[in-house]
Amino acid sequence: xxxxxxxxxxxxxxxxxxxxxxxxxxxxxxxxxxxxxxxxxxxxxxxxxxxxxxxxxxxxxxxxxxxxxxxxxxxxxxxxxxxxxxxxxxxxxxxxxxxxxxxxxxxxxxxxxxxxxxxxxxxxxxxxxxxxxxxxxxxxxxxxxxxxxxxxxxxxxxxxxxxxxxxxxxxxxxxxxxxxxxxxxxxxxxxxxxxxxxxxxxxxxxxxxxxxxxxxxxxxxxxxxxxxxxxxxxxxxxxxxxxxxxxxxxxxxxxxxxxxxxxxxxxxxxxxxxxxxxxxxxxxxxxxxxxxxxxxxxxxxxxxxxxxxxxxxxxxxxxxxxxxxxxxxxxxxxxxxxxxxxxxxxxxxxxxxxxxxxxxxxxxxxxxxxxxxxxxxxxxxxxxxxxxxxxxxxxxxxxxxxxxxxxxxxxxxxxxxxxxxxxxxxxxxxxxxxxxxxxxxxxxxxxxxxxxxxxxxxxxxxxxxxxxxxxxxxxxxxxxxxxxxxxxxxxxxxxxxxxxxxxxxxxxxxxxxxxxxxxxxxxxxxxxxxxxxxxxxxxxxxxxxxxxxxxxxxxxxxxxxxxxxxxxxxxxxxxxxxxxxxxxxxxxxxxxxxxxxxxxxxxxxxxxxxxxxxxxxxxxxxxxxxxxxxxxxxxxxxxxxxxxxxxxxxxxxxxxxxxxxxxxxxxxxxxxxxxxxxxxxxxxxxxxx
Numbered sequence: 001x002x003x004x005x006x007x008x009x010x011x012x013x014x015x016x017x018x019x020x021x022x023x024x025x026x027x028x029x030x031x032x033x034x035x036x037x038x039x040x041x042x043x044x045x046x047x048x049x050x051x052x053x054x055x056x057x058x059x060x061x062x063x064x065x066x067x068x069x070x071x072x073x074x075x076x077x078x079x080x081x082x083x084x085x086x087x088x089x090x091x092x093x094x095x096x097x098x099x100x101x102x103x104x105x106x107x108x109x110x111x112x113x114x115x116x117x118x119x120x121x122x123x124x125x126x127x128x129x130x131x132x133x134x135x136x137x138x139x140x141x142x143x144x145x146x147x148x149x150x151x152x153x154x155x156x157x158x159x160x161x162x163x164x165x166x167x168x169x170x171x172x173x174x175x176x177x178x179x180x181x182x183x184x185x186x187x188x189x190x191x192x193x194x195x196x197x198x199x200x201x202x203x204x205x206x207x208x209x210x211x212x213x214x215x216x217x218x219x220x221x222x223x224x225x226x227x228x229x230x231x232x233x234x235x236x237x238x239x240x241x242x243x244x245x246x247x248x249x250x251x252x253x254x255x256x257x258x259x260x261x262x263x264x265x266x267x268x269x270x271x272x273x274x275x276x277x278x279x280x281x282x283x284x285x286x287x288x289x290x291x292x293x294x295x296x297x298x299x300x301x302x303x304x305x306x307x308x309x310x311x312x313x314x315x316x317x318x319x320x321x322x323x324x325x326x327x328x329x330x331x332x333x334x335x336x337x338x339x340x341x342x343x344x345x346x347x348x349x350x351x352x353x354x355x356x357x358x359x360x361x362x363x364x365x366x367x368x369x370x371x372x373x374x375x376x377x378x379x380x381x382x383x384x385x386x387x388x389x390x391x392x393x394x395x396x397x398x399x400x401x402x403x404x405x406x407x408x409x410x411x412x413x414x415x416x417x418x419x420x421x422x423x424x425x426x427x428x429x430x431x432x433x434x435x436x437x438x439x440x441x442x443x444x445x446x447x448x449x450x451x452x453x454x455x456x457x458x459x460x461x462x463x464x465x466x467x468x469x470x471x472x473x474x475x476x477x478x479x480x481x482x483x484x485x486x487x488x489x490x491x492x493x494x495x496x497x498x499x500x501x502x503x504x505x506x507x508x509x510x511x512x513x514x515x516x517x518x519x520x521x522x523x524x525x526x527x528x529x530x531x532x533x534x535x536x537x538x539x540x541x542x543x544x545x546x547x548x549x550x551x552x553x554x555x556x557x558x559x560x561x562x563x564x565x566x567x568x569x570x571x572x573x574x575x576x577x578x579x580x581x582x583x584x585x586x587x588x589x590x591x592x593x594x595x596x597x598x599x600x601x602x603x604x605x606x607x608x609x610x611x612x613x614x615x616x617x618x619x620x621x622x623x624x625x626x627x628x629x630x631x632x633x634x635x636x637x638x639x640x641x642x643x644x645x646x647x648x649x650x651x652x653x654x655x656x657x658x659x660x661x662x663x664x665x666x667x668x669x670x671x672x673x674x675x676x677x678x679x680x681x682x683x684x685x686x687x688x689x
Contacts, residue, residue: 038272038391039382040287042294046375052297055406059293060283064405068398069278074405084412086239087397090247091269091390093237097249098263101256104212104232108257109148113175116257117153117165119191120179120250122417122544123242123327124214125156126320127251127393133316134386135258142510147259157540158187158592160571160585161510163194171202171210175231179214179250181242183221186421187540190573190588196228197574205229214250241412243324243545246393265390273391277398288398291379295336295399296406298358298377304554305337305502305533306358309344311367313386319537321396323545328400328411330549336403337502337549337557340535341523349373353531356501362392416551416603420543423602424595431587432580436594444484450621452565452611453484455491457601462498469494477636485628488608491558492530492629493636500606501556503532504546508539508563508593515619518626522560525630529637532558539563540589543596551603558606563593565611 044052059065067073071085108116118125132152137144142165144152153165176195180188192211199207208229215221217235225233236249245251247269255262279286295306306325308318322338329336339357348354349372359372360379364386372378383392404411430436442456459467470490473479479486492503503526505519519536526534537546539561550559567586575583593609600607612618 038384038388038395039380040290040395041380041382042290043374043378043380045373045377047298047303047377048301049297051300052293055293055297056284056289058406059289059402060280062405063280064402065278065280065283065286065289068401068405084239084241084244086237087241087244087247090237090240091266091274091394094247094249094252095263095266097234098252098256098266100234101249101253101262104234104253105256105259108175109150112173113150114173115143115151115153115169115175117155117169117174117176117195118179119155119176119188119195120214121156121185121187121541123245123323124179124181124185124188124250125154126243126323126541126545127246128152128254129154129316130246130314130320130389130393131251131254131258131260134313134389135255135260137258146257148257150257152254152257155191156187157510157538158190158585158589159508159510159538159540160567160569160589163571163585171199174210175212176210177212177214177253178221178225180221181216181236182219183215183224185544186425187588187592190575190585193574193576194571194585214253243327244397244412246320246397247390261387265387268387269390269394272388273394277394288395288402291395291399292402292406294377294379295358296403299334299336299407303356303358303377304335304556305339305356306360307339307342307344307354309359309361309370311363313364313367314362314383317362317389317392319541320393322537324396324400326546326549326553327414327417329403329407329409330546330551330553331413331415332407332409332552333554334407334409335549335553337533337535337553338546339502339533340537341520342527342534344370344372345527346373348527349376351531353527353533356533414548416548416599417544419551419602420547420596420599422595423598424543424592427591427594427598428580428583428588431591432583444482444487446484446621446625448621450613450615450618451484451625453487454597454609454611455487457597458491458606458608461601461604461606466494466498469497473636477632477639479632483628484610485625486632488625489629489632489636491606491608492526492532492633493640495530495532495558495606498606499556500558501532502534502558503530504535504537504550504557504559506537506539506542506559506561506593506596508561508589508596510538512619515622518619518622521623521626525626525633529630529633539596540592543592547596547599550605551599555604555606558608559600560608560610561593561597562610562612563590564614565590566613568614 064074068075069088075085118128132144137146137152140151142153146152155162178188178192183189196207199210203210209231211230212232212234213221213225213230214234214236215225216238222233234249234253236245240248247266252262255265276286277288283289308321310318322340325336325338344359354376358377358379361370362381363369365382365384381392383389401411427436440456442459443452443454445452473490473493474481474486479490481487505522507515507519511519523534523536526532535546550557564586567584570584570586573583573585573588575581597607597609
């Protein structure tokens with residue numbers, strides 16, 4: 001980022017002129033499909049970019065890029081702890097495995113396989129969604145229809161609703177793909193045990209022919225798959241963590257099923273991205289270095305949230321990168337929150353909601369550009385074709401690792417995720433023994449008793465001071481402690497005074513369209529009335545990703561866990577353990593929600609748990625509660641006396657006018673100077689070939 005030349009300085013106070021010029025710069029040169037450059041541009045908006053420059057200097061002095069590739073320096077301690085840097089080698093090493101993946105894809109097609117059911121969680125499955133959407137799989141209900149006519153069902157949840165697919169599966173024409181690094185993920189094991197029992201009944205000793213394993217060699221699932229006679233076992237890389245596995249076995253098997261030109265996908269990474277990611281002369285030409293410095297530099301200024309905006313074919317990339325950033329960087333009281341599902345609203349931009357935000361726009365070369373307020377900091381990425389997807393994955397993996405170094409953390413562990421899993425296991429034992437404790441004094445229920453808001457964790461965390469504030473606020477406005485809408489509105493009103501700047505909603509269920517509409521209404525209330533950034537995501541999936549940030553990141557969130565407390569459709573998992581032989585999916589996912597709430601409370605994070613009695617139309621009661629919460633919160637906000645902003649909420653100082661630098665990711669010569677870019681935009685200079 002550098003100060004622009006005279007023409008930009010003259011128009012520094014003309015947002016319309018700046019926006020028009022930025023759209024010109026974003027267009028890029030027309031290129032043949034798959035032959036162009038993945039472009040990265042950045043625009044600081046009205047932010048102080050001096051901290052970004054300082055971090056670039058730090059990475060240069062520390063020789064961070066070379067140390068990362070050589071696995072020494074800052075990274076040596078993680079390597080010694082058997083941490084995971086093997087993803088650096090994947091563009092080269094995976095080439096030898098591609099024929100086996102292609103053979104598998106051709107074999108199942110010849111056999112007339114109609115359905116593929118993927119069982120796994122977190123990083124072992126999240127990237128698959130990106131490949132499916134980017135390469136033409138068509139949504140069909142809860143499944144994806146591949147170009148070759150096969151259907152893919154993603155079973156990365158323990159919600160009993162996910163097993164609605166059972167009625168449409170012909171097991172004789174179905175392959176179950178069990179993806180797990182070691183085989184120790186309870187959710188994946190639960191779904192495997194359920195379908196294994198069904199296959200044994202129908203196929204007897206030949207049941208293993210319906211199953212494929214993707215796992216690390218020598219780990220429990222590897223041995224189990226050999227013992228049970230799985231039709232195939234594909235080994236993943238031991239030193240590659242799940243969220244860094246976008247170019248590994250887990251994902252490339254699916255790329256082959258989709259008919260993707262996987263040799264070209266990896267070649268693009270090696271030939272067009274790797275040289276840029278190894279570049280240190282000058283350091284600013286390395287796009288991962290620049291992204292890392294921008295994210296952490298602006299985080300230090302209070303912009304600790306990032307919003308991804310993509311064109312539709314790349315929308316599924318967002319959950320993958322959300323997991324990568326949150327699980328890698330959310331620890332030691334630090335973190336960068338990826339907001340989810342908010343989009344961009346000019347009215348909210350004008351209101352100042354985005355003052356703690358960085359925007360990242362990702363699109364294909366000919367997709368339309370989403371206009372943003374020029375005062376906002378933006379990172380733009382433009383892909384010439386879908387076959388640049390591997391480059392995009394690899395770029396963000398590098399940027400995340402380098403951001404971890406700048407933040408002084410280990411980006412490859414996930415202690416908060418592990419803690420939540422342990423609490424879920426404890427909750428399962430309590431449910432089976434009937435020893436789950438009732439909510440206690442701090443529970444508010446709707447009049448029909450169908451929805452219960454348990455806010456006891458917040459009261460236990462902040463103690464008498466919060467209790468007095470809450471009591472005073474509710475008494476002053478005639479609010480009732482047994483009304484969940486009143487309590488929630490009061491907590492939202494008090495949240496900013498306690499340093500809260502975002503809210504999360506984690507429904508532990510596969511949501512119906514009407515329930516999803518309810519989550520959107522919650523999100524609108526949080527942004528438009530409470531003035532908070534938001535994250536929403538299915539609880540089971542988030543327990544393996546963004547929960548790391550929620551647990552071990554900054555204590556700036558107000559989290560809401562939603563789950564059914566009754567088991568409306570009991571579905572026994574078939575766990576081989578005698579202690580769990582009667583465990584149902586409904587009990588399992590309820591235990592997960594209890595474990596998440598407990599883990600967040602133990603970390604001192606504000607969390608409420610909303611227990612719901614599942615019955616037809618329950619969501620209308622939730623909608624009424626949200627509407628009442630919004631109405632009460634609006635009244636509380638209107639009556640509140642103005643208070644001076646806290647340090648991290650003050651308007652950021654304006655920066656000198658500047659133009660986004662453009663980086664040619666193909667390795668050809670390019671003038672990164674802002675002045676040259678502006679002259680190209682004005683038609684006074686020719687772009688380099």
